[in-house]
Amino acid sequence: MNLKKALLTLTLVAFAAITSYSQEKPSPAMTAEGAVGDAKITVNYSSPAVKGRVIWGDLVPLGQVWRAGANEATTFTTTKDIMVQGKKLPAGTYSFFIIPGEYESTFIFNKVAKQWGAFNYDAKEDQLRVSVPSQQTSSMQERLKYEVANNKLAIMWEYGKAEATLAPSM
Template structure:
């Protein structure tokens, strides 16, 4: 019986460590990218879902509806200087980044309420800028959603799709 009581602290530690380790394996873990466009530093923070054999476009992510462009909290887009997005001015600041996916055209949205859960409290009246772009097939399949940036554009890449947005810093 004494031996069993000596094992209890060990078992407690083992169960606690196992439970904590499982919390760190989120289905859509946080991710970010940072890049320069001219003098501007741009940061995109998002949660990165995986395809997991699901049909993404038009099913998991419906066409014609506002999407948080990631998982969990709304994706954020931050620029420390004014930039041009598809030829239109986006003032320096931190924004919630949303999209409205379509088969042939996507609406790209920068919303002034940066901290939101998903798109549940999204208000179009808070949009600072909207532009439209055309999606294209990506060079390779991407199991996990990711964003990439260059001096002249940033792209959302997921599944077999790339949505490229032109920028000027």
């Protein structure tokens, strides 16, 4: 009888291990890359899923600083100076935050690149803040997604999208 219990226990433990190993991470690390002129742009972020939740205005409150992803703060790196919404952003790596709004959001590039979430966010360390249009979309984006393409930095999640215009520095 002890052998049967041991085999049953071993089987259950193995099943649990296989099941947990095969499950998708809740907020996998992702990277979006692109170019603006000669500058290489890299956005590193953790990509949470909607999972049936209301995101904008509920999970992510409007009008408050948000870490723009999950886990560590999202980072934005540019290898050369660029223009974001017509304002200069020097080359470097920044933590990237957003103050989401229904029709307009604020993209924030903060000089303290390594932060956990927005818990220690300090506006005095902001390198650049820009207002960008935000909108509702008709297509559902289950996972948070960034794109750097066609001289735009876009963030999409659930039914929301915000994007900034990027250009080579003058």
